[in-house]
Amino acid sequence: MKNTVLGILFLAMVGYQANAQVSQDVENNGMQIFTKVKEPEKATGSPFYEKDFVWGKVIDNDTRQVEMLMRYNAVEDIVVLRPNPQSEEEYVLPKKRSITYNFGDYTYFIDGLKTTKGYNESFFAKFYDGEKSKFVGQPVADITPAKVASTGYQQDKPAHMKVEMVYYISVDGKPFQEVRLKEKDLEDLFDSEKMEDYFDDKKIKTEDDVIAMLKFYDSK
Numbered sequence: 373m374k375n376t377v378l379g380i381l382f383l384a385m386v387g388y389q390a391n392a393q394v395s396q397d398v399e400n401n402g403m404q405i406f407t408k409v410k411e412p413e414k415a416t417g418s419p420f421y422e423k424d425f426v427w428g429k430v431i432d433n434d435t436r437q438v439e440m441l442m443r444y445n446a447v448e449d450i451v452v453l454r455p456n457p458q459s460e461e462e463y464v465l466p467k468k469r470s471i472t473y474n475f476g477d478y479t480y481f482i483d484g485l486k487t488t489k490g491y492n493e494s495f496f497a498k499f500y501d502g503e504k505s506k507f508v509g510q511p512v513a514d515i516t517p518a519k520v521a522s523t524g525y526q527q528d529k530p531a532h533m534k535v536e537m538v539y540y541i542s543v544d545g546k547p548f549q550e551v552r553l554k555e556k557d558l559e560d561l562f563d564s565e566k567m568e569d570y571f572d573d574k575k576i577k578t579e580d581d582v583i584a585m586l587k588f589y590d591s592k
Contacts, residue, residue, distance in 0.1 A: 414518070414530045414531070415515075415518075415530055415531040415532065415533055416530050416531070416532045416533070417532045417533035417534050418533060418534075418535065419445045419446055419447035419448065419513060419533050419535065420443050420444060420445055420446070420452075420535065421443070421444045421446055421511035421535045421537065422443040422444065422475075424443070425441040425442060425443050425452075425454055426441065426442065426443060426475060426476075427439060427440070427441060427442075428440070428441075428442045428473055428474050428475045428476065429473070429474040430442070430453065430465070430471065430472075430473055431471070431472045431473070431474060432470060432471055433470045434472075437474075438455075440453055440454060440455045440457075441453070441454040441455075441457055442454065442473055442475070444473075444480060444495065444497075444511055446511040446512060446513040446535040447513045447515070447533060449494055449495055450464045450467075450495075451464065451465070451473045451480055451495065452464060453465070467482050468482070469481070469482055469483060475497075477499070477579070478497040478498060478499050478509070478579075479497070479498045480495050480496070480497055480498075481495070481496060481498055482494070482495050482496075483496065485508070485540065485548050486547045486548065487540060487547050487548040487549065487550065488547050488548070488549045488550070489550065492510070492548075494510055495510070495511075496508045496509065496510050496540075497509040497510070497511065497537070499579055499582070499583060500582070500583045500586050500587070502586055502587065502589075502590040503590050504543065504544055504589060504590050505541065505542065505543045505544075505586040505589055505590055506541065506542045506548070507539070507540075507541050507579075507582055507583065507586055508539075508540050508541075508548070509537040509538060509539050509540070509579075510537070510538045510540070511535050511536070511537050511538075512535065512536060512537075512538050513533055513534070513535050514533070514534045514535070514536065515531060515532070515533050515534075516531060516532040516533075516534075517531055518530050518531040538550060539551050539552070539553065539582075541558070541561055541582070541586075543561050543562065543589070549561065553576060553577060553578065553579070553581070553582060554576070554577075555571050555575070555576050558571070558576060558582070558585065559571055562589065564589075564592075566592055567589060570585065570588055570589075
């Protein structure tokens with residue numbers, strides 16, 4: 373099913389959108405949207421990175437924005453939208469670099485990144501964008517294929533989906549390097565005595581720890 377104007381998507385939001393001016397802006401922007409094709413029911417697990425839909429902001433060209441429920445589907449590489457919180461009808465927007473999705477702790481954007489392993493174009497989650505360093509993630513789907521029973525005593529096993537975040541960091545304009553959230557991986561990014569002292573004093577285990585580390589590096 374195809375809707376030709378982005379504003380049609382937000383008609384379902386009447387009564388739920390607090391900012392009438394934002395709604396009017398979105399109705400007039402003329403972008404296209406497409407309803408999402410449902411995932412096959414036979415697979416176990418989930419194609420989504422987020423456990424459930426969360427409130428976020430769809431932002432167009434850093435100006436127009438609308439709040440709604442959303443989450444990222446790593447199998448199809450799309451952000452799925454639910455503009456009406458009392459309906460399960462879902463939509464997706466075209467893959468445009470001008471459209472971003474702010475989830476609070478991170479913002480999904482689509483772009484091509486130069487990594488140490490080559491060029492990678494996809495949706496990425498931006499965690500930190502500093503003057504000298506950048507920190508992004510890419511939710512990657514690990515799909516175990518379905519398995520047909522080999523004997524009459526066994527049962528068929530459906531495909532299974534699992535999504536995990538793969539992290540990348542760029543320092544001093546260098547290509548993005550894939551890292552684990554471990555001191556050993558992160559220490560190799562820097563050639564600085566001050567950062568050696570930082571790792572001696574700090575433990576890094578979470579995304580927030582990495583952001584604090586990069587803020588410290590950018591401040592020096």
